[in-house]
Amino acid sequence: MIRLKGLLVAGAVAALPAVAAAQPVTGLYVGAGVGANFRVASDVTVGGLTVDRNSMRVGYATVLSLGWGFGNGIRAEIEGSYRYNHVHSTVTNVVPITTNVHQYGVMGNALYDFDLSGFGISPRLFMPYIGAGAGYIWTDYHGIGRGGRFGYQGIAGGAVGLHDFVPGLALTVEYRYLGSLEPRLAPTALRTHTGNHSAMLGLRYAFFAPRPAVAAPTPPAPVQEVARTYLVFFDWDRADLTDRARQIIAEAAEARTRVRSTRIEVSGHADRSGSPQYNQALSMRRAQAVAAELERRGVPRSEMVIQAFGETRPLVPTADGVREPQNRRVEIVLR
Numbered sequence: 001m002i003r004l005k006g007l008l009v010a011g012a013v014a015a016l017p018a019v020a021a022a023q024p025v026t027g028l029y030v031g032a033g034v035g036a037n038f039r040v041a042s043d044v045t046v047g048g049l050t051v052d053r054n055s056m057r058v059g060y061a062t063v064l065s066l067g068w069g070f071g072n073g074i075r076a077e078i079e080g081s082y083r084y085n086h087v088h089s090t091v092t093n094v095v096p097i098t099t100n101v102h103q104y105g106v107m108g109n110a111l112y113d114f115d116l117s118g119f120g121i122s123p124r125l126f127m128p129y130i131g132a133g134a135g136y137i138w139t140d141y142h143g144i145g146r147g148g149r150f151g152y153q154g155i156a157g158g159a160v161g162l163h164d165f166v167p168g169l170a171l172t173v174e175y176r177y178l179g180s181l182e183p184r185l186a187p188t189a190l191r192t193h194t195g196n197h198s199a200m201l202g203l204r205y206a207f208f209a210p211r212p213a214v215a216a217p218t219p220p221a222p223v224q225e226v227a228r229t230y231l232v233f234f235d236w237d238r239a240d241l242t243d244r245a246r247q248i249i250a251e252a253a254e255a256r257t258r259v260r261s262t263r264i265e266v267s268g269h270a271d272r273s274g275s276p277q278y279n280q281a282l283s284m285r286r287a288q289a290v291a292a293e294l295e296r297r298g299v300p301r302s303e304m305v306i307q308a309f310g311e312t313r314p315l316v317p318t319a320d321g322v323r324e325p326q327n328r329r330v331e332i333v334l335r
Contacts, residue, residue, distance in 0.1 A: 025069030025113065025206050026321045031077070033174060033202025037061035039085040039101065040195030059085035059101075061176075061198040065109070069206065071273065071321035073113045079133065081105040083178070083196055087141075100142045103196070105151055105178065107135035113159075124161060127170075131155035137180040139194055149194075151180040159204060168209030172202045208319040228259060230332040232290055236273065236323055239285035241293060249290060252332045253297040261334040264299060266291045268308040271327035272320050280310035283330075290330045 037059045060083070067077025083103040111131030115123045137151030157174030176198040230252040232245045241249070256264065268287030270279035291306050314327040 025067075025075055025204075026071040026319055027069060027206065027208035029067050029069060029075075029077075029168075029204055029206040031063075031065040031067065031172065031202055031204040033061075033063045033172060033200040035061055035174075035198055035200030035202075037083045037085060038197040039083075040197070059083060061196070061200060063200065063202070067109075067111075069113075073115065075111040075113065075129075075131075077109045077111070079105075079107045079109055079135075081107065081178070083198070099144055102140040102142065103178075103194070104138045104140075105135060107133040107151065107153060109133035109153075109155065111155065124163070126158060126160055128158040129155075130157075137178070137194065139180070149181040151178065151194075153178040163209070166205070168206040170204045170206075172200075172204050174198075174200045174202065176200065228255075228261075228334040230255075232286075232330045232332065233325065234286055234328045234330070236271075236325075236328065237282070239282060239289050241289055245290075246293060249293045249332070250297055252334070253294055253299050256299060256334055259334055262303070263335040264294070264304050265331070265333040265335065266294070266304055266306045267331045267333070269313060269315075269327060269329050269331070270311050271314070271322065271324040272311045272318055273323045276310055280308060283310050284308035286328075286330050290332065294332075 039059065061081065062083075063079055063081045065077045065079040067075050069075045081104070083101075083105075085101045087099050087101060109131050110133070111129050113123070113127050113129045116126070116128070117123060132155065133153045135151050136148055138146070138148035140146040154177045155174060157172055159170040159172050162169040162171055176196075178196040178198065180194040182194070230248050232241070232248050234240075234245070235242070252264075255261075266287050268283035268285070268290075270283045270286075272279070274282070287306050287308050291301070291304055294304065295301055311327070314324065315329070316324050316326050318324045318327070
């Protein structure tokens, strides 16, 4: 077991320098994990009399999960798990007991991913999460008794991206506490408390993660006479102009006089993180904001064609619900 833990830690350390981008989970995903399991020492009761306390060696735990990310930080999943520990010093008044404990679990989990962008940590690099689950735990004291009861668990972890290697792939590091109501182990009268602390390392794969986006295009310098298209980008769910956006609009207004433009197309766009109807209206608000700034800088409204395309013409194709900065834009085209 010590060797197993060493391999897990070594694998995590080797992967960290090469990580690229943990993807926000949207849509279907699968996950798997393995790690060390520390079973809580528990009272062993026979016929209502507490006889002794179990002493457990460190065991191991494995989990497999199938889940769905809703694109807003909330995830739901179904999980199957297996835990193993060896009891090496349980003693009753009658006979010493040495056995193995096997636990099988089926749980439904709800989890929440935290966006740390406000602290300067991109969710594409690291995303912590917490969760809770409930289900059924079957406990088997080999050769002594077995039984199942309602189970519950708490989860705290983080996802580190491996997007440069496989889009949608992330390394997960987790702590879990798994407990259950006191099982009665048939056919004996033995009863025992159940609790587990698990430290796990795993992988998660999201099937609908967006492919790597091309670098954001750099607006042309004013000296480039052939440039006729300018891109103005917006923050998520916003239509107000940033200082950089006003600078780009000023360059487009100034270039209009050099290229002798007779028509200016102002086209608004949105990403796919909202409904199509909402994104259509949002893209029009963005186009109107850019048109107003052009007019303030001397471009007559009569020379402008103001239009909105919502989420129908993305620069970077994505799955529905994905926030993509390059698709939140207004295109200024000088004709």
